[in-house]
Amino acid sequence: MTWMFRLRAAAALLTGALAGAAALAQSAPSAPATTPPATAARTPSRGEAQALQLFNMLDADGDGRISRAEAQVAIRIKPSLAELFERTDTNHDGYLTQDEIRAEAARQRAERQARRQREATAAGTMSRP
Numbered sequence: 783m784t785w786m787f788r789l790r791a792a793a794a795l796l797t798g799a800l801a802g803a804a805a806l807a808q809s810a811p812s813a814p815a816t817t818p819p820a821t822a823a824r825t826p827s828r829g830e831a832q833a834l835q836l837f838n839m840l841d842a843d844g845d846g847r848i849s850r851a852e853a854q855v856a857i858r859i860k861p862s863l864a865e866l867f868e869r870t871d872t873n874h875d876g877y878l879t880q881d882e883i884r885a886e887a888a889r890q891r892a893e894r895q896a897r898r899q900r901e902a903t904a905a906g907t908m909s910r911p
Contacts (some may be wrong), residue, residue, distance in 0.1 A: 837880060847877040 826834065840848045840856075850867065857863045870878055870886040 833883070834880075837883070847879045850876045853878070 837848065840852050842852050843849075853863070853867055857867065866886075867878065870882050872882055872885065
C-alpha cells in the first residue's frame with residue numbers, strides 16, 4: 783500500500799467515516815479486528831463495510847484500534863481532526879476503538895435527528911395561519 787493511498791484513507795476515515803460509521807453504531811459491537819467473527823450472520827451495509835475497511839487500513843499495527851500516531855497523518859492534512867479524535871477517544875487512552883467510533887457516530891446521528899425534528903416543528907408552526 784502506497785503512502786499516498788494510506789494518507790488519503792486516513793483523511794477519509796477521520797473526516798467522512800464517522801458518517802459512514804453511523805452504520806457501525808447500528809450494528810452490534812464486534813470483536814477486535816484481529817479476531818475473525820464467529821459467524822457471518824448478516825452482510826454489513828455498504829457504509830459499515832467502508833468504515834470497517836478504512837478503520838483497518840489506519841490500524842497499521844493490526845491491534846484493533848487507531849492510535850494518535852496512526853491518525854496523525856490525517857490530522858496533519860486537517861488539523862481540526864485533532865479535536866474530533868479527542869472527542870471520540872472517550873476514555874482518553876490515546877486510541878480510537880470501533881466502539882468509540884460507533885458511540886461518536888450515534889451521538890452525531892442523534893444530533894442530526896434532533897435538529898431535523900426541531901426544523902420540522904418550526905416549519906410546521908410557521909405554515910399554520
